[in-house]
Amino acid sequence: MTSFKTTLKTTGSSQTFSLYVDPEIGVNGYWLQDHTDGTWVNLASSPYGGKMVNEGGRLRLDFSITDGGPFDADGQADGVITAPGAAAHMPLSITGQAPDLPPGGLWF
Numbered sequence: 001m002t003s004f005k006t007t008l009k010t011t012g013s014s015q016t017f018s019l020y021v022d023p024e025i026g027v028n029g030y031w032l033q034d035h036t037d038g039t040w041v042n043l044a045s046s047p048y049g050g051k052m053v054n055e056g057g058r059l060r061l062d063f064s065i066t067d068g069g070p071f072d073a074d075g076q077a078d079g080v081i082t083a084p085g086a087a088a089h090m091p092l093s094i095t096g097q098a099p100d101l102p103p104g105g106l107w108f
Contacts, residue, residue, distance in 0.1 A: 003084040014066040021087045023059040028052075030061040032085035034070045040090060042059040043071060061087060 008015060021027055029042030029052065041061035044050035050063035068077030073084055 001084060001086050003082070005080060005082045006066055008079050008081065011079040012067050014064050014069075014082055016062065016064045017063075017083075019061045019087055020055075021061065022059045023054065023057075025046045025087075026089050027059065027061070027087045028089045029087075030063050030085055031088050031090055032065075032071045032083060035073060035075050041071075042090070043085070 002019070019030060020034050022045070030044040030050070032043055033038050038061060041048060042050070044052050044061040045102040048063065050061070053060045053062065065071045065081050065083055067079060067081050068075065071083060071085075074080070074084075
């Protein structure tokens, strides 16, 4: 797990973050838990406005968090974003996105 806290100039605004990791660890995103319903999501994925980029032999995970939004751990628009998450590999089938399947695999 990684946890960070940042103070914003404007209460309720969004902040973009980049986290660099070694591509050899096999992560498929930066995962945070939605504090409103408990669902783990990959903020470094296009459905959440993020991306993963290979840069200089490192994997860059780009993502954005809104102060007081579902991925700000305190849930308050107070000018501070607190974000405990993880650069990890999670099976996509448990997060509501298309799963990682072998050829010919089934998903229910």
